Amino acid sequence: MNEVIHILLADDDEDDRLFFKDAFKEIKVKTVVHIVNDGVELMNHLLKEDITLPHILFLDLNMPRKSGIECLTEIKKIPHLKEIPISIYSTSASDEDIEETFVKGANVYIKKPSDFSTLKKILTQVITVNWQYHTSGLNRDTFLLSI
């Protein structure tokens, strides 16, 4: 865990981007956080040739231009991107959204918490999971991450 963890966030909400960035500043893990403002920007970024692919992608669902679900579907179709662990990061936790993103291959579903310390706890937990190991035991009941 001494390596730097590359984290990518796609979220259109400025406040949420701020909380996200602040949370990682306070977490005692070496991370590089890259942030894009919506789905179109996300896909453009991922398809650039000279980037380092993130270790984990946090994806908001409700974004203008291209929604999180659309991005998820596209990413899972692109061979060199489909192995990136994806964490859904959304305000709503409706059954339909959870079901759909699970079926489409997201690894974990985070409902944006309503206080800062919980946010830090959740993010820490997500980035310290060994996703390669975790994926094999994936099931619907543990998909929605709750602290």
Place this chain on the structure above:
Amino acid sequence: MNFRKIFSSSVFLKSIFIISISILIFISSISYKHSVSLNDSSKWLTHSYKVHLELEQLITNLKSAESGQHGFIITQDTVFLTPYNTAKKEINISFSNLKKILADNKKQVSNLDFLNSLTTSRLKLLELALNLSSEKPFNKVLLGETMLLGNEVMLKIDKRVDQMIDLEMQYLKERRAKYENEISFTPIGTLFILLFSLLVFIFSYYKMNKDLLNLTKSNKELLIKTESFNHAEEIGGFSSWQWDLKTNKLIYSKNNYKLLGYEPEAFMPTLENFFDLIHPDDKDIILENRKKILNTNLSTNINFRIIRKDGSIRHWVSMSKLLIDSNSLKIRIGINRDITEQYLNNIALEEKNIALERGNKELATFNHAASHDLQEPLRKIQIFISRIVESKTSNLSETDTEYFARIQSAANRMRVLIDDLLLFSRTNKAEKVFEKTDLNILLENATQELAQVIEEKNAVLEAAELPKLNVIPFQIQQLFINLIGNSLKYSKKDITPVIKINCKKIMGWDEPTLKLDAAKIYYKISVKDNGLGFEQQYAESIFTLFQRLHQDSEYSGTGIGLSICKKIVENHNGFISAEGKPGKGATFNIWLPV
């Protein structure tokens, strides 16, 4: 059945008719024969009489010739020769007559021939005697001998004539006997035949009368049936028609004219004038159907529009089937039905459905707005507050900290409120999938959800065995969560909260105060606690949305939980009620149908 009876009776009547005609022919032929034989017999009578007369005449003439000869011989006066000469001529006439009459009887002909020769010799002898007497002097002896011989011949003639008359009489007798024999049979035979035909006629009269009565009765029944059918057509808004496929003749029922907007029998129905009444866009449907009707024996069912006499457009459905009968009858019989009202109702219903769907969509949009758009700013407020409160760098006064704590509490409450409201609206709209579910498992799940609170409050849960019921599982689980959660929330602080869950099977009529279905089986599930309770007067209002009994912030709920309970029970066609006593506890009763 009736048809068969009448048909067989017509065969019967035909045979009666034929029998009667043959009897009449038989009777008239017999009568004819009788009159012919009667005629015959009278002819024969005349014949005999004529023979008799001619023979008598013959004898008389011979006698008169004889007496004339005698007179001449005695007086030698030629005056006496006149009857003699006349008699000779008459005798010849008589013979020629007799020859004619007796020509067909050989025996009489030979008799006549013999008589003729006798008469000739007699006349010769007479002449000889005349000649002898006129000689002077005459030979007295020869004359006497000649006259004696003449007398002998005369006797022979008499005898022969008598023989002939006797024979003729004998013939007459025989014929009369034969005729009488024939005639004597006839009256009995005729009487018998007449009686028989009388019987036949009486029987056929009886039969015809009976048939006529049956026919009148069937006619009456048919009339009643036709009328009641007309009545049914008028009330039911349908009509009937017949199409003879052989003659192409159409017959409409009264109501068919009315459905077309005409008076009954207002026109002669034809295929063409019906076609003219079809809506232009639907004419193809009719043509297609006619083709089908002519080529198949299948029943058909089509929908089309017609334009009435007054120009209004009506929607019809027409059903027809083929009627084939042993008498090579081939008729399509059909029913038309005016379905305009249903059609318009359907359209109205569809429009309402569309409006309803639109409403549902709007509700879904609202739900999304509530869940996402309302929660988002609230969540941010909460995070910002938590950052300020947790921040080590900010220097908040004691009052500020207190205020922030209150803001945080208010924001939390608002979040719970939004969550509960969402839950309530989901209870309304979520698809209602009923499954046979073990309620014990649902209760177990509910208890697990509440495990933390139960532990904190040290509460005791006593649950009886619950049944398996056809329910919407997640809703019943929510019901248990809300009811037990409610009991836990309003528990007393100084004693151990005890929540008892009981279950009883009852019949609908056991609870007359509720509007239960009397003949149905229900499960009455009660959740009883030993908490704060409430005044019985609020038993109804606690189920109302946003209704709260406790002002104390410690017990503040959203006022939605019990409303959700009520909604869930109603979704299951059940009932819920509450009983309470302040300070003693509350009991919630639920009735769920099997």
